[in-house]
Amino acid sequence: MLARNSDPIVAIATAPGRGAVGIVRVSGPDVKSLVTALCGRALRPREATYLPLRDAQGQAIDQGLALHFPAPHSYTGEDVLELQAHGGTVVLQLLLARCLQAASEIDPTTGRARLPGLRVAQPGEFTQRAFLNDKIDLAQAEAIADLIDASTEAAARSAGRSLSGAFSQEIAQLREALIHLRMLVEATLDFPEEEIDFLQKADAQGQLDRLQAQLGRVQQRTRQGALLREGVKVVIAGQPNAGKSSLLNALAGAELAIVTPIAGTTRDKVEQTIQIEGVPIHVIDTAGLRDSQDEVERIGIERAWSEIAGADAVLFLHDLTRAAQPDYQAADQAIEATLNQTLAARVPVLQVWNKLDQVSPDHAAAYQGVHLSARTGQGLDAVRQQLLQLAGWQSAPEGLYIARERHVQALQQVAGHLDMAARCLAAQAQSLDLLAEELRLAQQALNEITGEFSSDDLLGVIFSKFCIGK
Known part of the structure; x- marks a missing residue:
C-alpha cells in the first residue's frame, strides 16, 4: 500500500501557486481537538464558518472558511477538516505547518496530543482512504484523476x-x-x-x-x-516538402511549425494535441524522410522513424505536384517498404495527397487516398474524419463513460x-x-x-x- 492507512494525514489540496482560494485538508480518526486549536471553537457539522485561522500564539494567519465533516459522512469516510484561505503559497504553507504543530500539542481537556501521528499525505492518499473506506470503488477513484x-x-x-x-x-x-x-x-x-x-x-x-x-x-x-482519455498518437510522415508542417498547422489552426520551400526545414519533431469530436489526437510533424549527408538532418530523420515506430496511426503525406516523377515515386515506394517493416500490422497508414489546389482534378483522381490542400484547407474535414475512423471512434453514444x-x-x-x-x-x-x-x-x-x-x-x-x- 502507499502508506500506513491509520495515520491522520494533512495536505494542501489546491494546485501550487497563487490563487483566490487555497484549501488545506486534514483527515483522520477524530479531528475535533485540532478544530478547536485552529479555529478557537467547535464547528457545526458540514457548515462553512467564516473565522480567523490562528497560529500557536492565537494570532490570525488568515481569515477564511472552516468546515468539519464528521465520519463517515466525508470524502474519505474519516473525520475531515477543510480550511479555505486565500490562495497564496506562504499562507497555505503556514496553515499546513500550524496543523502539524497543533496535532502534537497537548489538549488541556484530555491531557493527550490533539491528533497524534499527523503527517503530510502522499499523492492520492485522500482518495485511497475513500476507496478503502468504501466511499467509492477503484474505477470511480480513477475517474477522479481523469x-x-x-x-x-x-x-x-x-x-x-x-x-x-x-x-x-x-x-x-x-x-x-x-x-x-x-x-x-x-x-x-x-x-x-x-x-x-x-x-x-x-x-x-x-x-x-x-x-x-x-x-x-x-x-x-x-x-x-x-x-477519450488516452487519445491517439498520429505521426505525419513523408518526403521533404510534401507539406507535413503545413498540414500540422492547418489541423492545429496555428502556425506551430516553420514552413519554407527549402527541403529539410523541419529537423526535429513538432507536436500538438488537437481534438476532433472530443477525441484528443496527438499529431506529430517529423523531418522529411530521405537519404541525407547533413548530420543534423540525419538525426532528425532517425527521430522521425522512432516516432513512427511508436505511432497509433501514420498519415503518409504525398505531393501531388511531384507524384508523376519517377524519382519521387521510387522514394515513396522505399518509404512505404520501410513503413511495412517498422509498423505492427495493427497500425493503420492513411494515404494523403497534398497540394490539391495546384493540380487538375483529373491528375488528382489518378491517386487513391484522401486529397487535400493544406494551404487552402480544402479536404481538411475529410482528413479529420479519417483520423477518427483510424482511431476506432464511433459517434459518441449517450452516457459514454471514461475508461x-x-x-x-x-x-x-x-x-x-x-x-x-x-x-x-x-x-x-x-x-x-x-x-x-x-x-x-x-x-x-x-x-x-x-x-x-x-x-x-x-x-x-x-x-x-x-x-x-x-
Whole structure:
C-alpha cells in the first residue's frame, strides 16, 4: 500500500501557486481537538464558518472558511477538516505547518496530543482512504484523476459519469450475471449424475450467450471511453516538402511549425494535441524522410522513424505536384517498404495527397487516398474524419463513460475466459470442472476493475498518479 492507512494525514489540496482560494485538508480518526486549536471553537457539522485561522500564539494567519465533516459522512469516510484561505503559497504553507504543530500539542481537556501521528499525505492518499473506506470503488477513484486531467469537454463529461458510478454499475451487472452462472455450475458439481440435465433445464448456454453479448456491448463502450482519455498518437510522415508542417498547422489552426520551400526545414519533431469530436489526437510533424549527408538532418530523420515506430496511426503525406516523377515515386515506394517493416500490422497508414489546389482534378483522381490542400484547407474535414475512423471512434453514444487501458485489457481477459467457458460447456460433463474455473477467472478479472479484488501493487500505481491533496 502507499502508506500506513491509520495515520491522520494533512495536505494542501489546491494546485501550487497563487490563487483566490487555497484549501488545506486534514483527515483522520477524530479531528475535533485540532478544530478547536485552529479555529478557537467547535464547528457545526458540514457548515462553512467564516473565522480567523490562528497560529500557536492565537494570532490570525488568515481569515477564511472552516468546515468539519464528521465520519463517515466525508470524502474519505474519516473525520475531515477543510480550511479555505486565500490562495497564496506562504499562507497555505503556514496553515499546513500550524496543523502539524497543533496535532502534537497537548489538549488541556484530555491531557493527550490533539491528533497524534499527523503527517503530510502522499499523492492520492485522500482518495485511497475513500476507496478503502468504501466511499467509492477503484474505477470511480480513477475517474477522479481523469476528471482533473481531462483535456476535452467530452472527456470531462465522461469522467463525471464514471465518477457517478455509470461504469461501475455496468461492471456490477456483468458480475451479477456471472456469479449466477457460477453458482449454477458449482451446484451441478455436487450432483454428477444429473449435471447435464440440470444445466440444460437452467438454460446455462443461454445465460452464457447473453453474458457474452452484454460483455461485448460494455467492451465497445469501454474502448470508446479509453479513446477519450488516452487519445491517439498520429505521426505525419513523408518526403521533404510534401507539406507535413503545413498540414500540422492547418489541423492545429496555428502556425506551430516553420514552413519554407527549402527541403529539410523541419529537423526535429513538432507536436500538438488537437481534438476532433472530443477525441484528443496527438499529431506529430517529423523531418522529411530521405537519404541525407547533413548530420543534423540525419538525426532528425532517425527521430522521425522512432516516432513512427511508436505511432497509433501514420498519415503518409504525398505531393501531388511531384507524384508523376519517377524519382519521387521510387522514394515513396522505399518509404512505404520501410513503413511495412517498422509498423505492427495493427497500425493503420492513411494515404494523403497534398497540394490539391495546384493540380487538375483529373491528375488528382489518378491517386487513391484522401486529397487535400493544406494551404487552402480544402479536404481538411475529410482528413479529420479519417483520423477518427483510424482511431476506432464511433459517434459518441449517450452516457459514454471514461475508461482506461487497464479496463480494456481486463475486459479482454474476461472475454477470453468466457470463450473458453463456452467450449467447456459444449464439451458437457467432461469439462465442468474447467468450466467452473474459467468462470471464476472471468469474475476475478472483472473484480480487478472496481477493486473488489486487487493487489497492493496495483493500488500503489493507481493512487501514486494523483496530486498530493487528492
